[in-house]
Amino acid sequence: MEAGNARYGTAGDLPDVVPVFPLSAALLLPGGRMPLNIFEPRYLKMVDDTIGRSRLIGMIQPRLDGARRAPETPELCELGCLGRIVSFAETGDGRYLISLHGVCRFRLLEELSGATPYRQYRISPLAGDLAEEEGADEVDRAALLKTFKAYLDANELEADWDSVSRAGSATLVNALSMMSPYGPAEKQALLEAPDLKSRAETLIAITEMALARGTDDPGATLQ
Secondary structure: OOOOOOOOOOHHHOOOEEEEEEOOOOOOOOOOEEEEEEOOHHHHHHHHHHHOOOOEEEEEOEOOOOOEEEOOEEOEOOEEEEEEEEEEEEOOOOOEEEEEEEEEEEEEEEEOOOOOOOOEEEEEEOHHHHOOOOOHHHOOHHHHHHHHHHHHHHOOOOOOHHHHHHOOHHHHHHHHHHHOOOOHHHHHHHHHOOOHHHHHHHHHHHHHHHHHHOOOOOOOOOO
């Protein structure tokens, strides 16, 4: 399947209604890859329907204050990220293993009422995300790498520095943000950063605060 955002030049290339998959502490960003293990019947149905249509799913977090419309229906954060299904496999026990490629962020506008077991929303895509490298030159790459190395050293972890050094700034910022072991509030802050420079600065600040207060869980890693 084709990956990347080449097929999406403007917001007009994207649907205005998408299925959404609420998942706490899960962060998808433009250009990133997210593997998912799908097993709930309503989300199996969502994948079935989406594969035959746009292949786009809206990844979004439940609202951070825990508000709910009903026991099984959390309120959602305003901002999420569209992901295109770029790989799909079915297991022997009825699960789907899929991989999403981040396309662009979106704002929720209106929830559609219930023709499907999964939730669908009318959305407004953030079309500026379709230019994946925009703003990459403004990222303080040296500061980002310095903080990343300090985190690894503090947790006795290693990285493939050859791969890190070859990665473009946009890829590096978004990959490190997605892999970071932080909680839902931090992940939402990274998602909501208005541009790559701000996202890098947010990631640096979050990591520096974590280093300053010490690692609560010695086994915490960048996963």
